[in-house]
Amino acid sequence: MSLLFKNRERSSGANQRKLSFIQKIRSFFISHLRQWLSSLGSIWRDPMPSILTIAVLGVSLTLPATLYVVVKNAESVEQNWQSAAEISLFLQDELNQQQLSTFIKQVELNHKVDKVRLISKDDALAEFEQESGFGDALNLLDSNPLPNVLVVAPLPEFSSASAAKDLLTELEQMREVDFGKLDIEWLRRLNALLSMVNTALSSLVILLCISVVLIVGNTIRLSIANRKEEIEVLKLVGATDSFIQRPFLYTGLWYGFFAGMLAWFSIEILLLFLASSIEKLTELYHSNFSLAGLSIGEMFILLGISMLLGWLGSFIVVRQQIKQIEPELG
Amino acid sequence: MIQFEQVSKTYRGGHQALQKISFEIKAGEMAFLTGHSGAGKSTLLKLISIMERPSTGKVLINGHDLSQINRRQIPYVRRDIGMIFQNHHLLKEQTVFDNVALPLIIEGYSLKETKKRVHAALDKVGLLDKQRYYPVMLSGGEQQRVGIARAVVNTPPILLADEPTGNLDPKLSLDIMRIFEEFNRVGTSVFIATHDLGLIARMKYRTLTLKQGRMLTSNLADDEGEV
Structure with missing residues (x-):
C-alpha cells in the first residue's frame, strides 16, 4: 500500500508491489x-x-x-453429609400398637420421605443397656423411660438443611409426635x-x-x-x-x-x-x-x-x- | 517530488531550527544538503520522514501535503522513503539477510519474493556473500552498505541519507556515493545530508546549504565558490 504514490504499484512493472486479496490473507497469517x-x-x-x-x-x-x-x-x-440428614421423631408415650403402625404408614406415605425406621422403646432400652454399661441400674426402673423413636430419612431432594427443617415442622404437627429433632445446626x-x-x-x-x-x-x-x-x-x-x-x-x-x-x-x-x-x-x-x-x-x-x-x-x-x-x- | 513551502520549525523551548525554508527536489533528481552541525540538516530530514512536524509552512511529497497524513498513516509514508543513517540503525541480533528483509516482512511479501529482492539488493551493494553474517562482524563501510540495501530493497521512489559517510574514509565514502548514483540513474530521487564538502565538490549535483536554520543557496555544484 502506497499513500503518496498511487500509481507506483502499477508503474513499476516487474515489482508487483500490489498483493492480491488471497495473498494478503495468506501473508497476514504467515506474518502472525x-x-x-x-x-x-x-x-x-x-x-x-x-x-x-x-x-x-x-x-x-x-x-x-x-x-x-x-x-x-x-x-x-x-x-x-447432606444426604445423611435424618429426622428423629420422638413419639407420644400412650400410643398403642395399632396407632403406632397407622402412624408409621402415614409417614411412609408422605411424598418427601424416602424411608422410615422404627426404634421401639424396648429395642432402644436393650441397646442402651448394652452400650452404656448401666444395665443393672436400669433394672431398678419400674418402667421403660424411653420413647418410641421413628427415624425418618427424607428423599435426597428434601434432605438439604432448609427442606429437612420444613419436613420436620410438618411432621411435628402430627398428633402422635411428641417432638422431633433434626441435627442440622452443624450442617447449616x-x-x-x-x-x-x-x-x-x-x-x-x-x-x-x-x-x-x-x-x-x-x-x-x-x-x-x-x-x-x-x-x-x-x-x-x-x-x-x-x-x-x-x-x-x-x-x-x-x-x-x-x-x-x-x-x-x-x-x-x-x-x-x-x-x-x-x-x-x-x-x-x-x-x-x-x-x-x-x-x-x-x-x-x-x-x-x-x-x-x-x-x-x-x-x-x-x-x-x-x-x-x-x-x-x- | 519533495517540496518545502515557507517551512519553519521551532522546537519546544524556543530553539528555531528552520526558518522559512523553500525548495524543491524534482523526481529523479539527486541533491546534497549541507551545512554545519546544528544548522538544521537533521530537522529538515525529519520533516520529510514525518519524525517531526513543521511549525509553519508545508512539506509536500509527490504533491501530497504531509500535514494531511495522520499518525496511523505515517508508516505507509515511510515505506516510500528509503532512509540511511550515519550509525546504520541495524538490528544487532539479526543477520544481514534479516536486516535487509525487514521492510519486506513488514509489508507482507512472500518468502520467495523476499529472498529474490534481498539478494538483488545485497548484490547491488556487493555484500551477497555476507548475508548470513551479523552486523558486528562487518566493517563500518559494510554496515553502511547493509543499511543502504535495506533502504532500497522495496524500491522506494525517494532515498534520504543522513551523513551516510560520516565515519568512513574518503575512498569508502566515494564508493558509497557511487552506489547512490546508481540508484539515482534508475529514477530514484536521492537527497543526501552531509558536511563532507570535499566529497560534494567532487560530484556535480545540486547542493542546498543551510546556515543557522536558513537556506543560503540552492545552486548546482558547478557554480563554485558559494559554499
Whole structure:
C-alpha cells in the first residue's frame, strides 16, 4: 500500500508491489505465525527474565487453583453429609400398637420421605443397656423411660438443611409426635462456612488475577524498554504500531501459557503429596472419599484463563509504550 | 517530488531550527544538503520522514501535503522513503539477510519474493556473500552498505541519507556515493545530508546549504565558490 504514490504499484512493472486479496490473507497469517514463533524464540534466547516472570505467575495461579480444588473436594464431601440428614421423631408415650403402625404408614406415605425406621422403646432400652454399661441400674426402673423413636430419612431432594427443617415442622404437627429433632445446626454452619470460604476465594482469585495482569504488564514494559532501539528501527522502515505490538502480545500469551502449565503441574504434585495422607484419614473414617484433581476440561480452562490474563497484561501496556517510542536520527 | 513551502520549525523551548525554508527536489533528481552541525540538516530530514512536524509552512511529497497524513498513516509514508543513517540503525541480533528483509516482512511479501529482492539488493551493494553474517562482524563501510540495501530493497521512489559517510574514509565514502548514483540513474530521487564538502565538490549535483536554520543557496555544484 502506497499513500503518496498511487500509481507506483502499477508503474513499476516487474515489482508487483500490489498483493492480491488471497495473498494478503495468506501473508497476514504467515506474518502472525512468524511473530508468534519469534516471540517464543526471543523468550528462548533470553530465558532468565522470562523464567522468573513465569515462575511468579505460576505461583500466583497455583494458589487460586489449589483453593479451587480444595473447595471442590469439600463440596463433594459436604454433599455426602447432606444426604445423611435424618429426622428423629420422638413419639407420644400412650400410643398403642395399632396407632403406632397407622402412624408409621402415614409417614411412609408422605411424598418427601424416602424411608422410615422404627426404634421401639424396648429395642432402644436393650441397646442402651448394652452400650452404656448401666444395665443393672436400669433394672431398678419400674418402667421403660424411653420413647418410641421413628427415624425418618427424607428423599435426597428434601434432605438439604432448609427442606429437612420444613419436613420436620410438618411432621411435628402430627398428633402422635411428641417432638422431633433434626441435627442440622452443624450442617447449616458448614454451609455458611463453605459459602464464606467461597466468597473469600473469589475475592482472592480476583486479586491474584489482577496481580498476574500487572506482573505481565510490567515485564512487557521492561522488555519494550530493552528493545527501544529495535522498535525505533522498525518504525523508521515503516512498521505499523500493530505490527510492532504483536510480538509483545504473543509474549504475554506465551507467559500465560507457561504459567498455566506450571500451575497445573504444581497442583498435580501437591495432590500427589496429599493423596496418601488423605487416604489414611479416610480409611479411619470408613469413608469412600477420594481426592479429585483438576479434570482435563478444568485444566484447559485454567490454561485459557492464564493465557487471557497474560495477553491482557501485555495489551494494557503495549499500546501506550510503543506509541511513546519515536525514532531519532543520527 | 519533495517540496518545502515557507517551512519553519521551532522546537519546544524556543530553539528555531528552520526558518522559512523553500525548495524543491524534482523526481529523479539527486541533491546534497549541507551545512554545519546544528544548522538544521537533521530537522529538515525529519520533516520529510514525518519524525517531526513543521511549525509553519508545508512539506509536500509527490504533491501530497504531509500535514494531511495522520499518525496511523505515517508508516505507509515511510515505506516510500528509503532512509540511511550515519550509525546504520541495524538490528544487532539479526543477520544481514534479516536486516535487509525487514521492510519486506513488514509489508507482507512472500518468502520467495523476499529472498529474490534481498539478494538483488545485497548484490547491488556487493555484500551477497555476507548475508548470513551479523552486523558486528562487518566493517563500518559494510554496515553502511547493509543499511543502504535495506533502504532500497522495496524500491522506494525517494532515498534520504543522513551523513551516510560520516565515519568512513574518503575512498569508502566515494564508493558509497557511487552506489547512490546508481540508484539515482534508475529514477530514484536521492537527497543526501552531509558536511563532507570535499566529497560534494567532487560530484556535480545540486547542493542546498543551510546556515543557522536558513537556506543560503540552492545552486548546482558547478557554480563554485558559494559554499
